[in-house]
Amino acid sequence: METSASKEETRRSYDLLSHFYELLSSSSERRFVREAVDRYLIPTAGERILEVGFGAGHVLVELAERVGDGGKVYGLDISEGMVRVTRRRVRRRGLERRVELVKGDAAKMPFEAGFFDAVFMSFTLELFPEPEIPTVLGECFRVLKERGRLCLASMYDSRERGPMMRLYLWLHRRLPRFVDCRPIRASQYVAEAGFRVEATELLSICGLPVEVVLGRKDTGA
Numbered sequence: 223m224e225t226s227a228s229k230e231e232t233r234r235s236y237d238l239l240s241h242f243y244e245l246l247s248s249s250s251e252r253r254f255v256r257e258a259v260d261r262y263l264i265p266t267a268g269e270r271i272l273e274v275g276f277g278a279g280h281v282l283v284e285l286a287e288r289v290g291d292g293g294k295v296y297g298l299d300i301s302e303g304m305v306r307v308t309r310r311r312v313r314r315r316g317l318e319r320r321v322e323l324v325k326g327d328a329a330k331m332p333f334e335a336g337f338f339d340a341v342f343m344s345f346t347l348e349l350f351p352e353p354e355i356p357t358v359l360g361e362c363f364r365v366l367k368e369r370g371r372l373c374l375a376s377m378y379d380s381r382e383r384g385p386m387m388r389l390y391l392w393l394h395r396r397l398p399r400f401v402d403c404r405p406i407r408a409s410q411y412v413a414e415a416g417f418r419v420e421a422t423e424l425l426s427i428c429g430l431p432v433e434v435v436l437g438r439k440d441t442g443a
Contacts, residue, residue: 254375254425254427254432255280255281255344255345255375256281256284258344258373258375258434259281259284259285259342259373261434262373262421262423262434262436263340263342263371263373263436265285265288265289265293265340266288266289267288267289267290267292267293268289268290268292268293269289269293269339269340270289270293270294270295270296270337270338270339271285271289271293271294271295271296271338271339271340271341271342272295272296272297272298272333272337272338272340272341272342272365273285273295273296273297273298273341273342273343274298274299274328274341274342274343274346274358274362275298275299275300275328275343275344275345275346275349276297276298276299276304276308276323277299277304277308278304278307278308278311279297279304279307279308279311279312280311281342281344282295282297282308282311282312282321283311283312283315283317283321285342286312286315286317286320286321287315287317289320290320291319291320293320294320294321294322295320295321295322296321296322296323296324296333296338297321297322297323297324298324298326298328298331299323299324299325299326300325300326300327300328301325302325305323305325308323309323328346328350328358328361328362329350329354329357329358329361330361331361331362331364331365333365334365335364335365336365336366336367336368336370337365337366337367338365338366338367338370339366339367339370339371340366340370340371340372340373341362341365341366341370341371341372341373342372342373342374343362343372343373343374343375343376344374344375344376345375345376345377346374346376347359347374347376347406347408347411348376348377348404348405348406348408349404352406355406355411356411356414356415359372359411359412359414359415359417360415360416362415363415363416363417363439366439367439368439368440368441368442369438369439369440370438370439371420371436371437371438371439372412372417372435372436372437372438372439373434373435373436373437374408374412374434374435375432375433375434375435376405376406376408376432376433376435377404377405377406377430377431377432377433378405378406378407378408378424378431378432378433379405379406379407380405380431384429385429405431407433408433408435409422409433409435412435412437413437415437416439416441417437417438417439417440418437418438418439418440419435419436419437420436420437420438421434421435421436422434422435422436
């Protein structure tokens with residue numbers, strides 16, 4: 223499978239993309255991510271939730287509205303440009319008290335152990351170099367409370383390569399800074415990180431396979 227860009231290359235790319243990310247982020251992708259939130263993450267009032275790789279902040283502000291005044295949403299992203307874009311979005315929605323944005327590395331999360339009720343990632347885990355994915359998921363496990371949940375969506379590495387996937391992989395090889403998500407098998411990584419996998423679903427966006435995974439931190443199981 224193709225290798226991902228370096229972390230510094232990813233940061234520079236998303237700083238650049240932050241100026242016009244709204245145009246690149248398709249409405250079908252955003253609808254899909256919202257469905258993952260509604261059907262699997264299921265945020266509730268009073269919860270403390272972390273979104274890793276929040277991009278332009280669409281999901282982040284929805285999570286902030288769902289947790290209410292008694293909850294709080296944290297966003298962690300490596301790109302200063304995305305932090306600026308999302309901060310403006312949060313301010314426009316009047317949600318500053320419910321949202322805290324942090325520029326940082328998901329492989330070294332600046333949060334204490336057992337801090338969150340849930341962690342959410344969409345099209346982010348597959349951006350990390352393959353050897354670093356267990357480290358990122360280990361950090362997710364660490365910062366979650368007992369019985370806390372991890373919900374993520376990622377491009378799925380299917381053995382069946384249809385025409386859209388072949389085209390996507392061709393573009394990924396030639397334009398890795400812009401076509402950057404690398405298909406992986408997220409549920410396998412999640413299980414290997416110590417989570418109990420409670421649900422998985424394979425879906426499709428424009429002919430590209432996507433896997434939604436819900437994992438539970440259950441050290442007593």
